[in-house]
Amino acid sequence: MTAITLIQAINQAMAYALKHDPDTLVFGEDVGHNGGVFRATDTLQERFGKERVVDTPLAESMIAGMAIGMASYGLKPIAEFQFMGFIYPAFNQIVSHAARLRNRTRGRLHCPLVFRAPYGGGIHAPEHHSESTEALFAHIPGLRVVIPSTPARAYGLLLAAWQDPDPVLFLEPKRIYRALKQEVPDDGKALPLDKAFLVREGKDLTLISWGACMQETLQAAQSLSQQGVESDVIDLASISPIDMETILNSVTKTGRCMIVHEAARQGGVGADIAARLAEEALCYLRAPVVRVTGYDTTMPYMALEKQYMPSVQRILKHAQTVMEFA
Amino acid sequence: MTAITLIQAINQAMAYALKHDPDTLVFGEDVGHNGGVFRATDTLQERFGKERVVDTPLAESMIAGMAIGMASYGLKPIAEFQFMGFIYPAFNQIVSHAARLRNRTRGRLHCPLVFRAPYGGGIHAPEHHSESTEALFAHIPGLRVVIPSTPARAYGLLLAAWQDPDPVLFLEPKRIYRALKQEVPDDGKALPLDKAFLVREGKDLTLISWGACMQETLQAAQSLSQQGVESDVIDLASISPIDMETILNSVTKTGRCMIVHEAARQGGVGADIAARLAEEALCYLRAPVVRVTGYDTTMPYMALEKQYMPSVQRILKHAQTVMEFA
């Protein structure tokens, strides 16, 4: 088996879905012949036909509504938003309908759909192409939000999202689309949707992150280890609901916790985790819960994006504060 | 001077703005002859003319964009969204343009505008008419979010929003539109925009809330006082930016903090406050930071809305846990 990238794993998962379920359709802007602007849907139209892999007109609210209608009627739509920065025109459809249809009809209608969107900075893209606003969706009950950080998790979580009977927003860390390779068997096996992954174990510190920031977080953990600080590293993966059990298990052990994400700090998902710790693990906390995040500014254009995103150095600087706290 | 309600204070502030500044316009759906579905703009069209108080076509994205264009050109638009539940079609304009124009142009263009919207439950309204999603906007850098809780604060904060050179989302707690009366001199005096209000003082507990929930919070504080527990009660008012100074001053004194809001807990503004406390006041915390909030479900239709919103009893039940924690 050859090792594949995260985006290839996403492609593989969609191909699996298309192959095994005639009710599955993939659509969005440029996903057809062009295979998506990042090639996530590369060759899918060729292999599964124009009826099943469809270029839509340029309208995100329409793409979302289209998916909702299809899902309610029994299809399994996988819809792509070209960039997370362009999901906002669809906000109303996602928040007012996708997330609410099951509850609104007391279970009569539902929305088994997947909304995919590449998100995050670091690829030198123009304005609005580097957003990380997962927190906006994590505040919407009825919606699941999932972010993979490795090829294997991308494959398994996308299949899980596809199998799930409820709407899932699947955000893809485009900065690492091609950064890592893994062997990912095309076995159709889904990973659980509402579980975090403990990807490194240590007794001194809990580091929580997701998506592309897992790279810097893991590097920081390694550096810390060289300094004698051993970290639990958690890939949150399921941004909503949050797997607090895994987090609490770790933090009640380590007593120290840092959360790393690219989104702005205020209102970011890190706030939720920290707040839960302040409520449910206060007595275990031996140091302030520190969030290393994007600043509370607009994501800057590419010339400053590196300064905006949490770097290994920034994580380590904060880690020092956390570890020295007594 | 006769005492006026919160909605009358809002009307008075807009009339003041219209009277003193020919560049000020008020517009939205039904704000003209009808005076708004809640009568916030009552008589304004009559008094200031059809050119300045304008009924728009039914399109929220357009209303927002209209305001942005006007503001960039030197006018002072005050735009109404009929209900917060219908603000989502405008999300893209607000997030991608209003909040970003100043930074995008390094100060060349800016957006001195006010977006008003009634928010919150408790008036027995249909679906989508009772939302409290202020947290979505508090996560957007470049935007100010303000919520008044009394007639005087509604008047002073709306004028402040109007005078501010940046975009302000002004959310109106419609449940208490007519619940309280105060004498509010029409003196054009603005309150500071990024300050919380300490509205009751006590040494044992800090209660933080905003909007309509201030009612239940104050009632709970009174009950607690009868039980010998004296509370600092903070009306946050400025949802973004958050006045952490006022909060930290209180919590470092009391060591116990509860946050009360109507929005869902996950991703709510309470998470931010608790997270900041976990980072900046950990050593002062003598009990878990507890959030009494809406559940992480869709805001239910009116038959269940009372059960969804934080009641005095719920606050008191949680307060007991917080106070008994040792």
Next chain:
Amino acid sequence: MITSAPYQFSELAQFHVHRLQFMNEQSELTQALPAFATDETLLELYRLMCFTRSGDEKAVNLQRTGQCGTYPASTGQEAISTGIGHAMADSDVFCPYYRDQGTLLQRGVRWEDIYTYWGGDEAGNLIPEAVNTHDFPVSVPIASQFQYAAGIAFAMAYRGESNAVVATGGEGSTSEGDFHEALNLAGTHQLPLVVVINNNQWAISVPRDSQTSSQTIAQKGIAAGVDCLQVDGNDVIAVREAVALALEKARSKGGPTLIEALSYRLCDHTTADDFSRYADEAHLKAAKEHEPIARMRRYLTEHHQWNDDKENALLSDLNSHVQEAAQTYLNRSKPKIDDMFNHMYAHLPKELEEQRELAKEGY
């Protein structure tokens, strides 16, 4: 017009917007009736319109007496929803807005369901007797329904089915982008979608002329390359036939249609509104003379021996039906705190299970 400049402009395209009517405001036939319009059917349409009005009246009454929430009646516009419902097949899917009671009643929605919904309980959307379980509940966010309606139509086309979707909205909804995006998708993929716009000439207090400067609402289809038509929305026969034609076309892969049904709102926007604040008295008076129920009654009286006795019998029958529905609604057990949680997800996340338990304990 920009083409009044002194240059040669070549003509690229031409569009015509037409109107369909069978019975005018004097209850005279303006052309031969379509085949469906047998005596029996006309009586049935009349009954359905009256049923709609009875149920609306009861709802308003329930609201006024504190037994129901805000309610949007459809007084004066019963021909539109009645005509739509009558034209639809069970296998078609309906995506309503909030002023479609006349259609809902033909889709298996009972008055007690309608009251339950507007009474503030999601259970009103369960519709145990639905003729098609894929029918959507009312869409409250204006114009959003057109998008998922197009999605359903896409699904039908994908599956090669020969049914269609009907979605409705008010003329105000045509100002929202969602309306145009959905029509454009339907046009591009020639989807089996019929959009019917209830042009009641008001969007709450905003008159039609402040909503748009287009000469007709129908012509908005031209932007999307979608076939369009205006019908006399107070002529239930015209509405019924236009929707039937559009559905037939849609089912036979002829693509989408936009229908403007021109009528007039003869009631408050909802029970939370006060029409008298902004009503145009002259218009309102004129409009009352065009309203669909009186028009049909006059016709039936003149041509089908309808009379006061029959009328009274019908109304009292409808009325008792509606009373019974109201009673059933009032007797329903109220939703419980569990209901808030139980349908949020197919598999309730552990986090929410815990919250549900706490909520039941009063936390």
Next chain:
Amino acid sequence: MITSAPYQFSELAQFHVHRLQFMNEQSELTQALPAFATDETLLELYRLMCFTRSGDEKAVNLQRTGQCGTYPASTGQEAISTGIGHAMADSDVFCPYYRDQGTLLQRGVRWEDIYTYWGGDEAGNLIPEAVNTHDFPVSVPIASQFQYAAGIAFAMAYRGESNAVVATGGEGSTSEGDFHEALNLAGTHQLPLVVVINNNQWAISVPRDSQTSSQTIAQKGIAAGVDCLQVDGNDVIAVREAVALALEKARSKGGPTLIEALSYRLCDHTTADDFSRYADEAHLKAAKEHEPIARMRRYLTEHHQWNDDKENALLSDLNSHVQEAAQTYLNRSKPKIDDMFNHMYAHLPKELEEQRELAKEGY
């Protein structure tokens, strides 16, 4: 068509969509030139189109050598942006999309500003030499610009000014709701707004026919009751004149206009795109023969003694200008971490001040 049913339909409205052209693809005049088209002006328009192409080429080159970010060239469509810019007065306001370099250059935006912007620095939007400081920067979220453009037009009308707003977009942008909402506002309030759609027949890889089934893009104005016209978008004279006519009409309270400028994209969508993956070779070849610069060059050669020497002199002049701009851009100091914070608010909140200090300290 629904009107093919065997009923009488009355006609309510009729619409005609026209096209304007002065010079065809063989560089022949199809009608007498408008008054503005003096020898001098034609040469100036030619120069501006060539300047646009030179600067675009340099930008692509900078990107390919890692010195600039993703860049959207306008190759083949220079007549559109050039014509727009030439028709506008300084007092008009421009709300561009990202393929309007030919207009920007006439609005006081320098190539170095354009490079700075696409190089990833917001300072590129400062435009120190702007002819109108109210001009907007590029709108990246498709179609959103039409809304604030209508807002500016509203402000102008409110103030009784006699200027107008020009907003642009691609044909793909007409599928977004924002486009329709803005046109509808402009129609309803008869705002001084001119919308020009650059129909280059592709939205990235999506061909025009998969975007919409409307016969023309121009006809989308009919939905909003907005006057509309198609122009030959490879004929800079037609673009210039149509925009001028629309602006004149707008300034004299004649309301908004929608102009479709029909052209063809002869380059990758942006430097991040690969046209060859989806290009239609036959179309592309045909389109190349219609392109605006060659067309004008042929005309100037035949009628105005244009020749290779003049051409070479012009290109080398433009080229050195562009090189200089590139150098100025490359020499600019890079933005600093402060810049991220300094323009978020007029008065930086205390919270953000603290963050800025921490950021500078590496936290």
